[in-house]
Amino acid sequence: MDFPLPETTPDAVGLDAARLERMCRRVEADIAEGRHPGAQLAVARHGKIALFRSFGEAAKGRAATDETLWLLYSNTKVVTAAGLWALAEDGVISLTDPIARHLPGFEAGGKGDITFVQLLTHQGGFPSAAIPEECWEDPEALRRTVCAFPLEWEPGSRVRYHPASAHWVAAAVIRAVAGEDHREFLRRRLIAPLGLERELFVGLPKREQTRAADMHDPDGTPRQPECGAAHRAAGVPGGGGYGTARAMAAFYQCLLAGGAPILSRRVIQYALRNRTGDRVDEYNGIPMHRGLGPHLRGTTAHIRGIGTLAHPDSFGHGGVGSSYCWGDPDSGVSFAFLSNTRADEEFHVARMERLSNMVHASIRE
Template sequence: MNAPVKVDAYPLPAGDLKKHGIAARQIDHLDALIRQHIAEGRYPGAQIALARHGELLLFRSYGKTAQDAAAAAADDRTLFQMFSQTKVFTSATVWTLIEEGKLSFMDKIADHLPDFAARGKQDITLHQVMSHTGGFPSANVSEATWTDHELMREEVCDFSLDWTPGTRMQYHPRSAHLVQAMVIEAVTGKDYRDAIRERITEPLGIADDVYIGVPEAQDNRCVMISGDGELRDNRRAHRVAGLPSGGGYGTARGITALYQMLLNGGTLHGRRIVSPRLIAYVSKNHTGEMPDAAMGGTPMHRGLGPHVRGESDRIRGLGTIGAPSVFGHGGAGSSYSWADPTSGVSFSYMTNHFAAEPWHTLRLDRIANIVHAAID
């Protein structure tokens, strides 16, 4: 992985909540709830950001960077582990390759990774991988691949099927985006972490806010994750690895800027990343009401990167009262970010604790509903 070449200024100018029709009373409720959670010991620290129509209206940091009483206070430079929110950045890099004609959603993975055809995977398409219908949700790579991407490619190509591709939808927590990362490397000839930076975070002006692979110079900005989640890994080796499924670190304002770009047809303050038609395609429901066994049978309405609120009574992370077109993604036990095409609002909520269910999902619904209720 190469060191970042440049860091552009953050792209969203500050705006006023009242002028943008965001109810101050609801924001006060949100602030009070987060402070209550921290006082109850639910998580050591948090960060939130809210933007609308290209302006950043709210960016606040709370609590501490770690559960240790001597830990530093979280501030606006603090980088929170994104967990699976990383997935949208990996997929967004694939989107740019689609628009250049270097990939198609209907390509077979084996077209770009010939050895992927092993173990009956020869017909799996990029669309199936990105919509979590590929059939290998339990696959993963060894830690040795974190510093050896040739080995990572070999292990990805050797993934075994759990069920027939295309017959079910089940969240692939690690495997789907490992495949996407290896396709990115095969097509671009670059480390996927460099491709994400060069194609997404640098052009957007959030290269100092979102890192997929944390440079040593930025390591002291990273939170320490508390809790008992199996994905919790506070080692430097994990932070620098920048795993494409959940290894990113970022600020809430950095993530909400990505979603502002998606709400603005793929362009943010003159910086074009993808087209409006591509965004319309990847942010729609590609899996209907298929239940997701990994999410307790909830229909997750998978797009090709984010997932969509839809019309179901049950939904995870995007808010019960959110508009059906709201789309976004969460981070295991910790966070969620989303965009609302009906209002132009994007919102990000980050914490540094891996919370168990059912409390994690319950608090996400409360947080999201407060924000939806604030939108005029």
């Protein structure tokens, strides 16, 4: 099956090829220095893939190829959030609704007024809550567990990244209102209509698992359970998706183009508003300018991942220590970088600042 976006050259879409080559050489240098075994990146503009390249090893003794699937970690959050956008567009929910209206029992412990807006902007008040592995394939256990999440502070009073908890709530809501598992809903409603069903997965089928890159710690040790079949299949909605860099660049091209054919322009505009202003995200220590899924560049001095040079309306998300994907509405450029090591924060932040800025600097017109 052909990839849904055509390929072109950087020059043909107004990008400086030499600058992008320098970026690729920087990735190669990081691999040579032992920072990570492999990586993949893609740059797209105006509905075309301008650069798609794979580097190094996907796993020990196995070269990374264009067919390799990479763990997206929290880049998955944007795909899952888009599932809630779709439910709002279809008239099933309103994003300003209390979650408990659609997930009875969630009101327990003072959570009855938490809205989807608060959930997706990391203001829900339960950042430390976790889902045990035994809930991954047990919908009733998942529902009971998310409904029992204890509040740590008053919802809406603080902004603090919810690494694992918020999007399991989203998964439980999707099952409750759509009547199907979140993995199947996201595939049917979003991924398949974009033609990305071979390159973007929330829940990796058994037949595709041989394509997955192993995830490593900085010392090169494979990470568990991320390298296990159960984790790959679970479709952890806040951190367990798999994909190629060009699939993520294409997904962001869809958002840049107003959501067609999967979502409407109005729901995209609504989702990409800055809902937290310049309030500091206590987890990251800086303002993150949270939209309903992605975060935005904004105009503060520093930002994670998207690059300081980015247009203020640029939006995206990262995957812990390993990846970042973003789109720039001003230029129409989207970028995805995926790697297979959960690197330390100091290196990862500096790397993504460098790589993203090199892409921004390549925009000629």
